Each structure stands twice: as structure tokens, then as C-alpha cells.
Amino acid sequence: MEIRKVAVIGAGVMGAGIAAHLANAGVPVLLLDIVPEGAEDRDALAKGALERLRKAKPAAFMHRGAARLVTPGNVEDHLERLAECDWIIEAVVERLDVKQALYRRIEAVRRPDAVVSSNTSTIPRARLVAGLPEPFAASFLITHFFNPPRYMRLLELVAGPEVRPEAVEAVAAFCDRRLGKGVVRCKDTPGFIANRIGIFWMQTALAAAIEQGVPVEEADAVLGRPLGIPKTGVFGLADLVGIDLMPHLMESLLATLPPGDPLRAVAEVPPVVARMIAEGYTGRKGKGGFYRLRRDDGGRLKEALDLASGAYRPARKARLESVEAARTGPRALLEHPDRGGRYARHVMLRVIAYAAALVPEIAERASAVDEAMRLGYNWRWGPFELADRIGAGWLGEALAADGLEVPPFLARAAQAGGFYRVEAGRLEELGPDGAWHAVPRAPGVLLLRDVQRRGEPLARNGSASLWDVGEGVACLEFHTKMNALDPQVLAMVRRAVEEIPARGMRALVIHNEGEHFSAGANLGLLLYSANLALWDQIEAMVREGQETYLALKRAPFPVVGAPSGMALGGGCEILLHCDAVQAHAELYMGLVEVGVGLIPAWGGCKELLARFARGGPRGPMPPVMRVFETISLAKVSTSAEEARELGYLGPDDGITMNRDRLLAEARARALALAEGYRPPEPPTFVLPGPAGRVALEMALEDFRKQGKATAHDVVVACELARVLSGGETDVTAALAEEDLLALERAAFMRLVRHPDTLARMEHMLETGKPLRN
Template identity: 40%
Template sequence: MSYKQWNDLKSAAVIGSGVMGAAIAAHLANAGIECHLFDIVPQTLTDQERLNGGSLEHPAVRNRLSMQAIERLKKTKPSPLYMEAFAKRIHPGNLEDDLKKLEKVDWIIEAVTERLDIKQQVFARIEPFIKAGTLISSNTSGISLNAIAEGRQDMFKQSFVGIHFFNPPRYMHLVEVIPTSYAKSEAVQRAVQYCERRLGKGVVLAKDTPNFIGNRIATHGIVTVLQEMERTGLSIEEVDAVTGPAMGRPKSATFRTLDLVGLDTFSHVVNNLADHAPEEERSLFVLPAWYHSLLERGAYGEKSGQGFYKKLGKGKIAAMRTDSMNYEERASVQSPTLDAAKRAKGTKEKLKALLQGRDAYGQFAWNILKPSLLYSASQLGIIAEKIEDIDNAMKWGFNWQLGPFETWDAIGVRTSVEKMQQEGETIPSFVLQMLEAGHESFYKQEGSKRFYISNGEYRGIDSVPEHISLKQLKSEGKVIMNNAGASLIDLGDEVACLEFHSPNNAIGEDILSMIVRGAAEVENNYRGLVIANEGRHFCVGANLMLLLAEAQAEEWDEIDEIIRQFQQSMLKLKQLAKPVVAAPHQMTLGGGVEACLPADVILFSPETYFGLVETGVGLIPAGGGCKEAVLQQSQRFTHREDDLTPPMLRTFETIAMATASTSGHDTERIGYKRSQDRVLNDARRRIFEAKQQVLAMDQAGFRSRYDPLMRVAGREGRAAMSVAIHSMKEAGYISAHDALIASKLAYVLAGGDAPSGALVTEQCMLDLEREAFLSLCGEKKTQQRMEHMLRTGKPLRN
């Protein structure tokens, strides 16, 4: 049997165009894969089709379901597509006319209704059209893969695996790959590589057991919470206060998560486990009576308008009371234990603070954490072979900060086991054997190598060379220089990395200072520089709190100096005689964008939300953002006779409206992506890829393209921008203060009072930026916008 390499994947087919099937097809399209999307042939015409004189034999009717699914993808929010244009890579079809197309695809993914009989019928239908070497998979959240494969030929079975995408596929990192007892190792490995390397997913290997890894552990944990809540009488708000960030879990905690998932959907998952789990486990999967009462009332959560929570309007939210089954306005929860957990730094310390609490909340946390840890340990070898796969499934699929075994390490395995034994709990034998052998944790670190416990001894976790860890490099003493806000780290091969690590990676004096010092170090001793970090977001912008404090104190000279320092730091990156590659990820806003634009190449992660958004707080970009935007257009339209007004008008609208990209690919649509920039498939490879880019540029004999001159749209361009501002103000789309900000932005982008097509210097553009920024800082309404953003995280329109 011939198996292609992961990068040879050219085409795929998804069977089933429902919500999940269409979203999987969208993510395949995101990765540049041509995808056929199949569904059944409709048996009746719609009213509109009858009006149009349609026929059941017409291709548009026969492909209606998949065509409608593709159109829905373009309208779904948040979008399953990186760019709407990628929908062109998805080709509609049906399961009667188009099956021969399966002969030419590299990968088939079935994603029909979660019923064993229907899945078996679909595979029986398509099996004759599948060529040898095609990877075949079923996307299921809990049906047995071996049962699905029953009745199929050996060639099919040997190429068949389960692939469980977590929903929504674009945004959720986890994919569970489930080998069958028939699958060849080459097929399993190919599935892993397709998902990891081509789709950028985190893959865990699961056993073919009910609900696999993630849903098995999560469902047990949530039902435990519901049962303990019923026993203790804690309210929904109290439970969510305990089971959210205080435990290293998402802010949605337990009940907001269930509202988002759907109470009916979760009930289906629980029932599947209750029906198929071993007899001794079935009592663990029983929902309280009041949960069923909610389902009977049609309270399914977000999709029905009410579940555990209900919006009352005017920003008010009510929570359901399980005793009366009525809604009451949500109450705030205060407790010394919760306060201590909130103040603690890092998940490990938060957990310790929570479990040390002597009130009802600390006890509740222990009473739900203990069975979760014990159950996870009892499932080792049943749902997965490695504790690492169980931990990763919970981190990647449910956004836990620590997996169950990492959590156990964090609270202390030996002391917690002793407490469990005192409370009469049965401890899984492998945990006791680990402790008896003198091993105090499930994981250990030795230098750059991490180990996990397996069969009583530690086994090394295979490191992926392409996944460079700055945290690991720092632990190995690779820091060249650092301060409170940033570090310069040696990546090896004479490449350095500038890492931000201030709160929210906001740019302040520490980071600016490190940029200047780091640039000098790289200039003298390294082949090039990578700008990247491992924060939740690359950079949310400049230190707004500092700017507001200086503005309210009317320290204009201080603000002027801050902006000058910012501009000069960015110029150091721009003028560096060594290659600079930026690798942003997630939120990259305002000053974060200005730190990337001076780079010779930008490697965007797929999920990069990139934009100069300063107008949202009443300001304009002043760290070189306006200058770089003008320079980009000047470099695209190089001839003096080129009319710069239309492209500059688009740039003006993008910045004035504080537009940010919806993905790394979307940076091209809004004008930030340059010809030399590219988007990566796998965000985990961003630092490695940036390093390789630096080395390639150096090897090619890098020469800086720095040019201090640029052509501007001038007075003519400014006039066009002013017309746009006036029209929007007259139509009521923007306020008077919006118009003031936009007018100052237009003046800067046009090059001040320069004539159309004039060449201006870089310093001239920076001076214009700084002057406009300073004047806006003095505006009371701008200060109100800054204050509102800091307080609420949302823009103020005043």
C-alpha cells in the first residue's frame, strides 16, 4: 500500500455537509487543500426551486445541501474560514452523481449524523470508489470505530482511522486520532501528520472506547460537579466562581460552558457514556433531576435563549435556582479563599490557595478535583496509553491550563494521595507503585528533556525540533540579556530572539530599552533577529495606563519623550544591517503591529488579529505605524505618475476604522501583508520558521533595503480623505470627536502639507505622527476613551 507524505496532500472529500462536516471542509480549505463536500440528493423541491422552474434532476437541486452549506460558511460568525475567498476551494457534490471523484482524493472524512447505522451505510456506499492508499476516516465524538468498520473489506479497514475534530475545527487545537484494531501503522501515522503538519493541530492518540479521551474525562468532571453541587446546595454562581480560572479552567467555568455547548448536547454525551461505559462506571454518569427539568422546558442554553443563565437586557444576567427552577439576577460571589486564589500567580499557586481554603469553596474544590484525578488515573491504559495524551486532550480540547496529571503534580502527589487514603478512597495501583518506587511526580524535567511516568519508570517525551520553546531555552541559560519587560535569547546558530514578557506584552520603557540594546548586540555578534514570544497574545499595544497618567498630569514633555523613544526603537529594528523576522500570533494590535512592520519579513500565525487600532482609544498610530503604512503604498506605486490617492484612501479607512485582520491570511485583504510576508499553517512552528527565515536570508547575502524617502498622496489625497470624513459625519456614522481624530490621521497619512507625489523623509513622517498624537492626548474626550478602555476593555464612542 502506498502512503503519501503529509505535504503531498492535495485533495480531500468530506461526506456530510452539516455544521461539523462543512466546518471541517472549511479548515481543509484554510490549509490550501481542494475539498469535495458531499451530501445526499434532496427528494423534494423547495418553494423557491418550484417558482424558478427547477427540477429534481438539475445539478443545483441535486447539490443543494452542500451548496447551501458552503454559503453558510461565508456568513457564520466567528468565521470557519481564514478568508471568505477560501470557500472557492470547496466543491459541492452529492452521493449519487459524484462518487467517482473519490477515486482521485487523498483523504476521505465522513462527518454524517452520529448514528452507527447511518455511518455504516455511507461507507458501504462509497467503498467501491475508494482507491488503494487513500486515508479513510470517520469524525465521531464517541461511536466505536471498530463497529463502524464492520463489514468492510480488508483494504478499507487497513486505511481506516477515527479522527475527532473538536468544534469549531478552525479554532479548537485538539484532534483525537483513534486507531482501529485493523488499521496499519502507516495509516495512523499519516492521519497524525496530516492533522499536525498540514492542519496545525495538536494530536492525541485515543483508544476506541466510549467518548475517547477528552469527552470522557470532561463529562465525568462536569457530572461530578453537578452531583456535588446538588449535595452541598451551592449556587450556579458559586460553582462557576470555583471552577473557572481559580482552578486553571476557562472563564466560562462549568455552567456558562454548558450553556454554550447546549444542555441537550451534553445530555446526549452523558447518555452515551451511561449506555456504553463499563457497568461499574454507569452510576458516575447520572444527571440530577433538575437538569432533566430544564431540558423538558426547552432551556437548552445559548441557542434557546436560556439555560443555566438568562439575559435580562441592559447587561443584566439571571441565574437559574435549582430548588425553585426560577431565574434570579446573578449574584456576585466573595470569599477569602477565592480572593487568595485570584491574587496568586500561576495556576499551580492558584490551585494551592483554593485547596487550602477552609470555607465551603475550598472544600467544594477538593471534593470535585479528587474524583477527577482518581478517575483520570483509573482510565490510563483504557482510553489512552500515555498520561501525556490525557493531559494534552484536556488542555487543547477544553482549555485547561494543566491536565489532570499535571494538576496532581502541582498540588503534590504524595500529600494528596495520603489525604485521599485518609478519606477512604481507592488509589489506582500505578500511582501507588510510582510513589513506592520513590517517584514523587508524574512528570520530571532534566535539563532540556522532559519525562513522563510509564509502567513505573520515566520515559522521555519526544521533543519536536520545529517547536522551539523560549521557556526551555531560558531554563538552559540561553538568555543573552533581559529586564522586567523583555529578553534577548540565543536560539542557536547565531540567531537571537527578542521576547516580550511584560503584562499583556504591552510595550513600555523596558521593552523599548531592550530593543535598542538587543539591536546593538545582534548587529555585532549575531546573524539576525527573530521577534516572537510565547504569551497568550503577541502584543496588545503600548502601555496605555502610563500614557493616560501622563496626559491627565499634563506631562506633555514626558509623552513627547515616550513617543520619540518608541519611534527611535522601531528605527533601530528598521535600520539593522542583519535580517529581522517577526512572528506575531493572536492579538497583535497598535504598538504590536508597529514592532512587526520594521521587520524584513513577517511570518503570521494563522490566528493573528493584526491591526493599527489606536483610533479606538482616541489616538493615532505614532510609533511609526502611519509612516510604515505610507511607505508600503509608496513601494507598491513607484512611478511618479501613479495616483496614490485611491490606495491611501483605503489605508486611511483601515486605520481610521481601527480595522484588525480576522486571521493571518486576512492581513492581505486589509493591506498589511507585504509580498515577502507569509502565513504559517502551524503556529507552534513560528519561532523555528522565523529562525530558518533569518538563516536563509543571511545565507543569501542579506542587504538592508532601508530607504528614508517615500512618496505621499499630499494635499490631493488629504482632500479625498476629508470628503470621506465629512460624508460619514453628516450621515451620523461618526461623532465630532471621531471626525477630529480622522482629520489628524488624514493630515499625517497625506504627508502634511506636501504636494501630491512629493518625496518626504522618514523623520518628517515621524514628526507628523508625534505632533498629532500629542495634540490628541490633550483632548478630554480622548482621555475618556483611554480610561474607558482600561476600565472595561471596550471602546467608548463619545
Template identity: 40%
Template sequence: MLRMKKVAVLGSGVMGASIAGHLANVGIKAYLLDIVPSQLSDKEEKLGLSLEHKAVRNRFAQTGKERLTKEKPSPLYTKDVLELIQVGNLEDDFQLLSEVDWIIEVVVENLKIKQDLFAKIEGVWKPGTIVSSNTSGISVHDMVEGRSEEFKKHVLGTHFFNPPRYMKLLEIIPTKYTDVNLVHEMKAFAETVLGKGVVIAKDTPNFIANRIGTYGLQITLQAMEQMGLNADEVDAITGRAMGRPKSATFRTLDLVGLDTFVHVANNVHATATDAVDKDAFTVSDTLVKMVENKWLGSKTGQGFYKKVGKEILVLDTKTFEYKPKSKFKSTSLEASKRAKSKAEGLQALVYGKDTAGELAWTITKKVLLYSANKLGEIADDIVAVDQAMKWGFNWDLGPFELWDAIGVEKSIAKMKAEGDTIPAWVEEMLATGNQTFYKQEASKDYQFSIGGKFTEIEEDAKKINLAKLKAEGKLIKGNKGASLIDIGDDIAVLEFHSPKQAIGADIINMINHSVKEVGSNYKGLVIGNQAQNFCVGANLMLMLMEAQDHNWPELDMMVRQFQKAMGSLRTLDRPVVAAPFGMTLGGGVEVSLPADRIQASAETYMGLVEVGVGLIPGGGGNKEMLLRWTEGVNPGDKVSLQPLVNHVFMTVAQAKVSTSGEEARQYKFVREMDGITANNDFLIHDAKQVALGLYNAGYKAPKERKIPVVGETGYNVLRLGAKDLMWGGYISEHDYKIASKLAYVLAGGLVAEGTLVSQQYLLDLEREAFLSLIGEPKTQQRMQYMLAKGKPLRN
């Protein structure tokens, strides 16, 4: 695989700076260069600086770097990574390009400017250095016109989607000159190191995702005007019901910026050679007028939507006045919501006989036919198209997956009845007796191609698919909440699949079974799943019901069983590796902490958040955090112990949640010895490799160690800090009660400072505090509010 030690990013606008930021996220040093300002700013004049001053000459790049700390959501895993970004300018620092492994051009979308820059780059270019453009639509082939053959071999397009940290898609666009091996190497590097989902696109206007996505937005706008609807009515139809994001169509346009969208549409229109594209990408008068009015969306405060006070108004495109949103109702939408599967829901909507059905069908039909017609021109296979739309536009299904879901034969019959022409290769597929674009045989996946046959879809060996393994008979044991799956090489995965992966009796039972099974027959255990989130915590509804019924023995038993299950993970004589990702909260953290290693996704949001519902961690979370923070502390060193316990107290009492896997290290949810995986698709594989490595190194379960505590003295210190916050009006009396209980547990009770206590002693304190809090009426109010509203109550 390619090794990138240094990369130069040319252009420090939103995309350039964010790309540099993401390179720094994964540990790569980035030079961020931009043009030299032609005049002083007011601030520079007041400081008495000249145009020759270094701070002035680097101003644009420095501003871009500083902007990374202000954007939300943050483009950075932690602010510490900024140290890897060195700013400069395209005059004084151009020679730095001769020492980097990769040069990324992210300057203004102007062919002449890019061609001139590429000519200048070749003047300092070190043979073998990769050069790429982040263009969103200009031909990469045209950019390298006039360059040497050797230089051209190392040039390609690398189209990141904004924001680069969070958007999975990276389109790689080779030219006819690009070295084929380089394309494969860049794909592997981007997937593994940058965490991207890569598709190989043809060098055509707007490539794959923006080509189809912009087309879809354009025809939706046209359909809205033809049907006399408004944006809010269309968004009610084109959001989750159609497998699209909640922002649907026009809220998405507002977020993107109408000026940006118009630029992308005009780019295709200007280069289109066929009448279909010319017509489809003609910007409507509505959009032209909105851009002229500077109604560009979120960045100008109004677009298709406008917020006035707490009310969201919608633009009436007929009168160009804002009005309250309507409550759109539809029989087909309701039928879609009641459907038992995604496919049934889509069919209920697109074949509906009302306004929603008509709009959904019109949009879907046109997108499907357009995608099929452009196959071969924009991409070589349907997988690339489907993945581009899922990763770049957050669709649940790509066009060809969607076509399979609504029924290819049924939809084509309807299209033909409406006078549409079906692409020949799709007709050929049906003529040969095939009813779908995708099929599975003998555990292998196949796609239909333009060549008239099914070809196997090659998957990276690092992509372990748990659902597929279960379908292949690799399930060891399962219940409603969890499954134990054989993933090969004598490693098993414990998968949570309860609603929201919440921990209940089923999961605890499966943990206990997994410990026995793995201890007897496997080399190691991975705890992970492939849902939206790793685990959002314990089953709050179940606990609240038991508390309201005053079923204290049952609650006590539940907490004891959870604590015991966590202890069995810690003492298992086989390596246990937790693979958290996404929301990993409360009990999800408590499941991860006893593991021998954590292999976390780069996008992991970990936190012990129980105080938000009036509780403290009850499954060993407090004890495990004390273990981590006091590791290596001399029991007799009383001075150093209190600050460490203070850290744990503040982390738990403030329900701190990491904003990345890397930031989780700062709270010690993730340790230095633990790993981070950039690409979530590879997370289970990476965790498996860690488990195998530990086993092959002669793994032995850790011996239990006693924990030094701050005792009564430290308890009073923690409680006094909480009381000051209550007196200052920052926390309520009930917050103080929770903090006091937490302080008591973390201090180890009223023992002498420096006392060594057993882990079971701390677990008992933790369980008692948890049970006393759950009996509090105000805690139960908080739990009920969280279940109803999805946010904490301050009472």
C-alpha cells in the same frame, strides 16, 4: 509528510461544513457532499424546481457552505477560501471520492449508517486514500467490520473539536488494523498543516477529552445537587480559580447544548462495562427534565441561565424557577486569588475548609482518580490525557499536571483518609520515592508511566520553548520588559514579557541592545514571544500620566525613541523577522511592519487601533503603511496614488483589525512575500527558518526610498470625506479632529501632489500629530476610559 490536494467531506452539518471550511483555510480543495433531499422546500416549489434539479439535489451541502459565512466567530480565515469548497451530493458525485487523498465521514452518529457508508466508499476507493470518521464516540473498529484488509489499513478516527478552526485538539483514533506509519504521517500533517494539537486515543467510548470532560461535568452536577447549591454558585468556584475557562461548568453546558451533552453521557452509559461508569454517566433527573422542557441552553434562549432584558437569571434546580444570581463569597476563593502562583492558588482552594473548598476538592479528587484509573484504557500515557484536556476543554492544567500542582502525596493521604482506593500504578510511583508525575533532569522532561518508570517526553523539534531555553542559560540579556535569547543556529529571539507585552522603555532599550548584539554576533533576529498575545500596543497608562502632568518633553522623547528603535530594525544589516500572533495591536503592528519578513500565526488579529483612544499611530505605523501601499507606484502617476492613500486612511481611521493572519494580507499588514504558520507552537521555529534563509541568500538591508504623497489636494479629499461623516452624525467632532490629523500625515502635509518626501519627514509629521492629540482633554478621557473599562469611549 502527507500531501493533501483534495479532500472529500461527507456530511454538511455544523461539523462537516466547518471541517471543509478549515481545510479550505489552509489551501486544500474540499468536496462537501450530503444526502439528496426527499422533498422540495417552499422556496424551491415557488421557483418551479423539481427533485431532479441540481440545485435541489445539492441543497443540503450548499446550505452548509453558505452557513459558513454567517457563523460567528467565523470558521473561515477569509471569505475567499469558499472558492475551494465544491458542493455536491452522495448520489451524483460519489465517484469524486476516487480522486481525493482523504475522505472524512461526518454523517449522523449511527453505527449502521456509518457501516453502510464505508461499504459504499470501498466500492469507489482508490488504494492509498485515507478514510476517517469524525465520530465523537462510536467505535471506529466496528465501522470497518466486513471491509477488506487493505481498506482497513487506511481507516482511522479523526475527532475534531467544535469549532474546528479555533479548537486545537484533534484526537486520532487508530484501530488494530490501521497502518502505524499512517498514524504518524496523519499526526504530522494535522499538526503542521491544520495547526492542530494531536493526541493518539484508544478506540473507547468518547475517547479521551469527552470521556474525562463529560465525567467531570457529571460529577460536578451531582455534587451541586448533594450540596444544595445552584449553578451560579458552582460556576463561581469551578472557573478560573480551578484553572478552567471563565464559562466554568454550567455556562459551558449552556454553550455546548444540554441535548448534546446528554447524548454524549448516554453514549458512555450505554457501552459502560463497570459500575463506576454506569453510575457516573447516569443522566440526572434535572437534565432529563430540562431537555424535555427544551431548555437546552444558548440555542433555545434558556438553560441553567436565562437572559431577561439585561439581567442574567439562574435556574433554581429545586423549584425549577429562574431567580437573580447570588453574590457567592468564600474564604478559600479569596485566598486562591491572592496566591502568588497557580499551584499555591489551587492548593488554597482545594484544601479550603469552606463550601468552595469542599466542592473543589470533591470534583478534583474524583477527576484525578478517574483519569488515573482510565489510563491505559483511553490513552497510553499521561501526556496525552493532559494535552487532551488542555486543548479540548481549555483547562490550564491537565489532570496529572493538576495533581502535581496540589501535591501528590498530600492529596493521596487525604483521599485515603476519606476511604478512596488509589490506583496501583500511582501507589507504585510513591513507593519508589517519586513525588510527582512529571520531572525534569538535564533539560529533558520525563513522565511517569504505568510501567513503573519515568520515560522521556519526546517533543517535536519545531516546538521551540523560550522559557526552557532561558532556564538552560540561553539568555543573552534581559530586563523587566524583554529578553534576548539565543535559539540556536546563530539566531536570536527578542521576547516581550512586560504586562500584556505593552511597549515601554524597557522594551525599547532591549530593541536597541538587540540591534547591536545581533549586528555583531548573530545571523538574524526574530521578534516573538509565547504569551497569550504578541503585543497589545504601547504602555497607555504611562503615556496618559505624562500627558496629565503636561510633561511634553518626556512624551516627545518617548515617541522619538520609539521611532528611532523602529528605524534601527529596518536598517539592521541582519534579517529581522517578526512573528506576530493573537492580539497584535497598535505598537505591536508598528514593531512588525519594519521587519524584513513577517511570519504570522494563522490566528493573528492585527490592527492600528490608536484612534480608539483618540490618537493616531506615533511609532512609524502611518509611514510604514504608506510604504507598503505605494510600493512600485510611479511618482508621476497622480491618478493611481489617491485610492491607495484612501485605503491606508480608512484602515487606520476605522481601526480595522484583521480576523486572521490571511485577512491581514488584505490590509497589507502582512504581504504576499510573508508567511503564515497554522500551528502557533511552530511559529518561532518557522520564523527562525525564514531568518536563516534570508541570511544564507546573502541578505542586505533595504535602501531607504522616498515616498510619493498626495499632498494638499489629497489632504482635502480625505478631510472632506471625514466631514461628510461628521455632518451625517456618524462621527463626533473629536473623531473629525483625529481624522484630520491623520489625513494631514498621510497626505504628507500641504505639499504639491506627487511630491517625493523622506521617511523622516513623515515621521516628524506623525510625531507632531500624535503629541497634539494626546494633549486634548477628550483624547485623555478616551485613554482613561479604555484603561478603566477596556472598551473605546465615543465623546
């Protein structure tokens, strides 16, 4: 079956968010809710939800046009429209009676082949379909999205033995390919996978912090980055999702948890938390939570809750030796004798043991549990991956030493040397049966980390590597901090241009599996060189970047960029020099150099001018003005679709919703381009010269007078205007790429010597925020 139109019933936070993400995938959505009592507009709830979605931060829609795909309505007047839908998602209040009453109404109007699913996270599927007609049960699933649906990749899918296989496969494939979800098939057990373990982790951490007198800042410091968990840790996460949500989740879980489940021992809501909820301290959506910001005399003071007294005090930076020790690995944290180490040991021993005890009850595979925690809670490693980093044998001994039961699955892993192994270049996992099994990959998924397990790279240095990803395609990977670009990255780009033809390969993909594609050029290296007045060295590096990117553009084979996350500055510029881009939907792309007092100088100005001149209004000024606005305002896309609107992506560039499919789709794009490939013809530029520059500078002066541009903003923008207008060129002359690169380079070198630029660079490195000077 094909899913072409979807209905979402329930326009609350989750239902509305699901509807928005369906629209992001280009799917028409019917969003229904009840008719409010006495309402003049019977669609008020759904319309109000749609209006909130348009204003949501972070954005729920990937581009402005997506909102037009959502049609608001109500369940009294528009229920018959469900007959037009292939998939109907219920996202109403977590009450069994309300859901079942709605299901009976849906069954009266839905098409026989339409799938119905619930977004519930607490009510078992067996209870939801109990007493309902057999045809309904055969088409009913649980599809548990995580909030916010656009950004959280986990989709927990629960089916029963009576469900039509084609219905399960259709929804799974749609969520994977069209919605970009990591679909984890779960058993029909309380809380499924991620919340069963995640809530146990949070409740255990809360109880232990109160019992051991651990301040919330220290708890978050040790149960955060040292363990591959987001820096919010436990208490910051509770503030983010809403402290008042936890008691409701616990109440629902307790109704279905088996007797003796360890979660029952930590399920009680502590008095300090009950008091917070009663007084409106429910987290970021309320008056504050475990943390709050207090505004005094125009300033802001971050405060933290004292768990013993319930009073707020100034937040303190956690300074723990155990956190420093964790730089060598997570076991060092758990072994450390200070308060943070003892706390981390107490919590994580129990969490990993709990996860091990739940396999195969909640999932057949350890890798499914790990994937659920990575995608649902943003853990870098799932509990079994983390266990291998700590050492399964050590964990078993530590549990026994603390008088805790060692689950049989963990004991088997201790004997086998871990939960995972690489055998003949293939990742395998230990099953609860004690045998080794290949970790499954869905058809069409190609992961660079799997390629890396199979052998050595074609070439490698300290900052980048070149890999053979099959079918005659190489992959250039950056692996610096934040994938910043430095001389060694440029050297590997040059090496790739030489190696690919020499090896008889057909194409190159530029891709990595870091959180971000590239944060741009290495700013620390640049500032260091500037402070030592190494001007010749800086200019040589700028020239090397320009020549390297130009060589990439003119290579005798196609180059496809495959970015995800941030692609800023030089990271954006390398993509602008590719023949095509196959981008992950979550792409934050832009030329942001003005924020540190510079302009793009590795061909970014040149490439934007070239693409804006193609297909735009005739004459030299329209593309110049558009590029000037884009770069001077440091516009960054909030999605790949917006990158296309801004001109960073071309009309023929592709967008991939599921990041796990990005490399495979980029490789396919590269192979398609390789047939009869010829490098692009070098563009020529006809630019307005001094007259155009004066027009831009006059506009700048108006902005300065209005207070919209600082003094150094004007200095930087004037240099940008000089480049984009072609310097001293005549409007009748044609400039080559090299001419534009020379203008970029000269402007960059003037700016990098400016003290206000150096101040901006230093401020950015120290604070991560731009300085408006």
C-alpha cells in the same frame, strides 16, 4: 502518500466545519450529504451548509476565497467522485448501522490507497469496522475533530493494528502541518481522552453543585480561571456547547464504559436539566441555559438558573475568599474552608484521580492526556500538570483523608515528586511503569519554553528577555500582562540590536508563547502619565518608540516577527518594521489607536504608507486614501490571510498553521534572509500636502452628517489626515522617514491632551470596550 483532495460526507455542523477548515489549508473539498425528500435541489443540504459557513460567527473561513474550494454535492449523484479523493471523512449521524451502510458504499468507489476516517466521538473503531472488508479496515481511522474545527486545535487519532502505517502517518502529518492540529494518538476506548475526562469533570461538577447548593456563578468562578480553565467554567461551557448534547454523549458512553467506571456514578441527567431541555433551554442556541439574557425596556439583564428551584434570578458576581486565595496557587483554593474551596476540592480531587486511573488505559503517556485537555477544552494545564502545581503528595493525602482510592499512578507520582521533572534541561514525564521518559516533540517543533528550560537568557529585564534559540538566531520575548509594550520592552529591543552583532549571531526572531503576541502599548501607563500632565515624559516615550523601531528596521541583521493571536497597536507596528513576518494562521492584527482617541505614532502610519505606495496605483493620493481608511476604521484582521489582504502582511510573508511550528519556521526564515543580508533602503515619501488633507476632511464631514462618525472621531481622523498627507509639504517635495515620524509624534501629542481622548482611554481600561464620544 500525499493528501491533495478530501471529501467530507455529512454537512451538519461538524462536517461543514471540517470542510471549511480543509479549505482554509488550501485543499479542494467535496462536501456531500443526502438528498432531502422532495427537494428541487438535490444538493440543498450541502449548499445550505456552505451558505451558513460563509455567514458563521466566529468565521469558519480564514479568508473569502477559501469557500470556493468547497464543492457541494450529494451521496446519490456524486458518490463516484470519491475516487478523486485521497482522504474521505465521514461525519454523519452517530448510528452504527448508518455509518456501516455508508462505508460499504464508499468501499465500492474509493481508490485502494485512499484513507477513510470517522469523526465519531463515541463509537469505538473496532465496532465501526466489524464485518467490513479487510482492505477497508486497513485504511480506516478515527479522526475526532473538536468544534469549531478551525479554532479548536485537538485532533484525536485512533488506529488499529491492521491499519497501514503509511495511512496513519499521512493523515497525522497532514493534520499537524496543513491543518495546524495537535494530533494526539489515542487508544480505542470510550470517549477517547478529552471527552472521557471532560465529561466526567462536567458531570461531577454539576452533581456536586446541586448536592452542595453551590450557585452556578460560584461554581464557574472556582472551576475557571483559578485552575487555569476558561472563565466559562462548567455551566458556561455547557451553555456554549449545548445542554441537550450532554445526555446524548452520556448515553453513547454508557453503552461502552466498563462496569464500575466512576463516570457511571454521575451519569444521571438531573431533573432540573431534563426540564430545561424539554422547555428549550438548551444554552446559547436555545432560549437560554444556566445563564440567559433578558431584555427589558431596551436594557439587558443577565440571569442565572437557581439549581434548586429551576427558576431564573439576576446573576450575581461570585465573591469568595477561596478565589482570592487561589492567587497564590491552585492548592490554596482546594484547601480553603469556604463553600467555593470545598466544592473545588470535591470536584478536582475526583477529576485528577480519574485521569490518573485511566493511564495507560486511554493513553500511554501522561503528557498525551494533558495535551488533549489543553487543546480540546482550553485548559491552561492538563490534569497531571495541574496535579504537579497542587502537589502530587498532597493530592494523595487529600484523597485518602476523604476516603477515596488513590490510583497507583498518582501514588507513584507522589513518591517521585510529581508527574514531570526537568533533567539536564530536558522535560521528562513519569510513565505508568514508574520510569522517567523524555516528553516527545515532533520533528520540526521548536518551543521557546523548551529553550528556557535549557539555560539562562542572553539578557532579561522585568518586561522582556532575549534567548539563544540556536543556529545563531536570538529570540526576543515579551512577558508583560497581555504582552503590552512599555519602556523596558523598548530597552530590550535596543539591547537586542546591540547584542546580536556583538555575540556574532546572525538574526533575530520576535516571538512569545503568550495567548497573544501583544495588545499594544501600555495604555494604563500612558493614562497615568497624562493625568499627571507629564507631557514631556509622554513625548519622550513616543520618541523612544519611534527611534527604537527605526533602529530595529535598520539593524545589520534580519529581523523576523513570529506573532500569534492579537498583534494590536504598537504590537502591529513592531511587526511592520520587521524584514519579514512568519505568522500563525490565527493572527488578529491591526492599528486600533483611534479607538482610544489616538493615532499610530511608533511608525505605523509611515510603514503602511511605504508598503501601499509600493506596487499600488501611481500618484500620492491612492496610498494615502487606503491607509486613511485602514487606520481610521481600526481594521483588524480575523486571520493571517486577511492581514495580508489588509496590507499588514506583505505578499512574501509566511503563514504557519500549527503554532508549535511557528518558532522553527520563523528561525528558518531568518537564516535564509541572513545570507548576504543588507538592511532595506530608507523609503522616501511624496505626499499631497494640504490639498490632500482637505479632500479627506470633506469626506469626513459627510460621514459626520450621516451619523457614521462622532465628534471626536472627526478630531482624531483630521489629525490622521494631517499626518498621511504630509503636513504642509508640497506635492513636489520628498519626505524622509524622520519627517513622517515627526508628524506622527506631533499629532499624537495634540490628541493625548484632548479631554475626549482621555475619556476614551479611561473607558477602555475600565470596560475593555471603545467609547463613542
